Amino acid sequence: MRRLLLLLLLLLPVVLLNKGCGAFYLAGGMAQSFEYQKRIEVLARYEGLEHKTVAVVVDTDLGILHQYPTLPEMVSSGVGGLIAREVSGARVRTPANVREWQFSTPRWNAVPYSDMLKALQVERIVLIDIHTFRLTPPGNRWIWEGECTATVGIIEDDGHSPDEFMDAYHVTARFPTVNQLDRDSSTAQIIETGLLTEFMKQTAWMFYPHLAPKYPDRYKPEVDQTP
Template sequence: MPTRPRLHAPRTAPLTFAVRLLLIGVLFCASGCQLPALIGAIAQNEEYQSKKEVLARYPGLEGKIVAVLVNADLAVQYDYPQATPGIAYGISGALATHANCKVIHPDLVTAWQYRTPNWHAMAYGDMADSLNADRVVYVDLLEYRLTPPGNRFNWEGVAQATVSVLERDGFDPDTFADSFTVTAEFPKVPELTQYEATADQITRGLQQTFVQQVTWLFFDHIEPKYPDKYRPELDPDVNH
């Protein structure tokens, strides 16, 4: 088996060094009793911005023909009609770019779903045969919402799904080769009101976050070491 090329987390950028110099100036102006706390805060914040290499949890898409199939209940489709197509496009594009596989265009998969109204009842192996796909990434949306239950005034986006893989050439093509639970939340700002952000902004942010977490299952990547503490706006390697 060929050795996987290792990824490397970005080095500290010159901008970070300049910020350090500025902070050193602040330190000289601070009283002696404040120095340990300030130094500790700087070190802690830098650690929160650190990244790590994570290997694919399922690397078996490489070199395969892949179909991305997104399923949601009727309530989600009615309340958020752009949820399933947006997620399907996002996952398909990311896998085609990063997972070294050929992805069937999501419009063709959607057309297949409409032509095959009983696809939910099909055996998984028959599903892969009908799509003519070596692998099917099956995303079963369990929850998708932009606001808290019973509260239409605040934003609290959540997308949760079971992400499974069908292998047409697997030992048993009628069972999932692997399954994962993925939960994405956006925004991370508590009690953000509808006066402070639009539905389009929350939708884009939630879908981007969800798509990233789903597709990271399938290829080696660099991700924040502390995702709950990481601040992308302070990262010089992120396109703002």
């Protein structure tokens, strides 16, 4: 057995030499791709949800709501679920209760934030205002290029001004990262699910330590959909 291993080790340089530089380029490309998929630990940007009652409230314009009527509830459920699972001591109001309050409150998005806190009976509100949710680039329905953008504001009951955001962040999620992916290569359902997953993940990540791509511009979320 030892002789066989020794023989293989001796022959390996010869095989690589006979194959030319192609083998080295292949190995280099694989190593680079692996490097681009690496993830590093990132701390929470906002830690004020720990041991607090929380409501995740989602708003969007009528155009997006007409195309994707379940989007607010799915985002609220997904982000709220990750917060409840990952943030120590956080108690999250159910999406159904939040949506019921929204439906029963005329012009709820014009209600002062302090009144929202009282109505929902929580100490923190994560208000997600979705500006963009599209699966293809503007004017080109033949290419998949999903993008979701939003402002995420934090409302605190014990902040300096409960009627203003304590903090606000901009989130941009894209799926897939493959350039010029033609329409026949995937389906609307796959792209929508991937984009939604990526957006919910990036939004929830702001509230707890997590593993994030080392190279965000090179990372392929379609390869790794781990929350």
